[in-house]
Amino acid sequence: MARTRVRIPALVALSAALLLTAACGGDKAGSDKASDDAPAKSSGEPGKDRPVVVVTTTWEGAFAKAAGAEDVKVIVPQSVHHAPDYDPKPSDLAAVAKADFVLYAPFEPYAAKIKEAAGSKAKLVEVNLDNDPDKVKAEVDRLGALFGTADAATKWKSGFDTEYGKLNKDLQAVRPGGKSPAVVSQVFTAWSAKLAGATVVGTYGPEAVTPAQLAELSAKKPALVLDNAHMSTGTVLPDSGARQVKIVNYPGEDLDLLPVYRNAAAELKKALGGS
Incomplete structure (x- = not known):
């Protein structure tokens, strides 16, 4: 961002x-x-x-x-x-x-x-x-306590855990060979790698990738590059064979966080070769 x-x-x-x-x-x-x-x-x-x-x-x-x-x-x-x-x-x-x-x-x-x-x-x-699930739930807990709405926060977390678990399971089912794919992630999209059960072998950003970083990250032979849709710097690892996936961090006007995970899962599923 x-x-x-x-x-x-x-x-x-x-x-x-x-x-x-x-x-x-x-x-x-x-x-x-x-x-x-x-x-x-x-x-x-x-x-x-x-x-x-x-x-x-x-x-x-x-x-x-x-x-x-x-x-x-x-x-x-x-x-x-x-x-x-x-x-x-x-x-x-x-x-x-x-x-x-x-x-x-x-x-x-x-x-x-x-x-x-x-x-x-x-x-x-x-x-x-940060859309990392553990960090999200910690912030929701904290804000619920501040607002005096702890019960509502607890209820939301329960629904979130159910949805997140389903998306994670769906993505694991389409991983090539059932193995954890190697990915390079923009620093603010690493949460999506966790959602997919992927292994982050390198990160970049928020600045543009330098020639030295390009060589280092390409040498990791990642299957995917998880790019930040809100501050993309273009193709990150050209000619590396890695498929670049745009990850959206911001929710829509309905202020519903769950579609952010659903949309990321859909993009990752396509990138991993799923239907």
């Missing part, structure tokens, strides 16, 4: 616009918030019962939803492939101002700036974005 940043002058201007709008207190401002900030509309309800959660991307949003959060507002739309291209709108800042929690990843330094610009008293929560 690429490091993300937002231009601070834009945030300052947006903050000023937000304060001016609030000072006017007109009906038009109220109608704008009603349409733009619908996911945060329950802020008038007791936060301890239904926390209002604002997240930077759908990835954090999926973690929050898995942990039991129901009122989740995503700042960066899924359609924005590179988050640095996105400038927060006044409605985004308004949503942050009403949040109980703001979730962000350590490589997204603009999250704190968004909170500061909106004057929010929300709790900033750093999320470890």
Whole structure:
């Protein structure tokens, strides 16, 4: 995943616009918030019962939803492939101002700036974005405890374990010769190798592969290269015979994490020669 940043002058201007709008207190401002900030509309309800959660991307949003959060507002739309291209709108800042929690990843330094610009008293929560199953469940547990939704988090984990086990079993059934394939993985897609029961013989990224790395990784004779669809550097090991598979880390707008695993399994199954 690429490091993300937002231009601070834009945030300052947006903050000023937000304060001016609030000072006017007109009906038009109220109608704008009603349409733009619908996911945060329950802020008038007791936060301890239904926390209002604002997240930077759908990835954090999926973690929050898995942990039991129901009122989740995503700042960066899924359609924005590179988050640095996105400038927060006044409605985004308004949503942050009403949040109980703001979730962000350590490589997204603009999250704190968004909170500061909106004057929010929300709790900033750093999320470890890694789709490794053990790390996912640990984060869901932690967030469930923070949100007061531990029961919902436990229920989600049970369903996740069932689905993950099924996908893993299906992929093991199509491995050539029943053996664990050797793979080279981008550093943020190693979780998909684990899903397939593959052996990671080398990693690369997030920078482009250097000639020295190319020679070293090719010498490992991997069957697959697991590329990061969100920050692909093109064909990683040309002329090596390895089949490159694009792995998607981010969930969709429904903030459902399970399709990420299903889609990865489908791509890996095709690459391994399955139907």
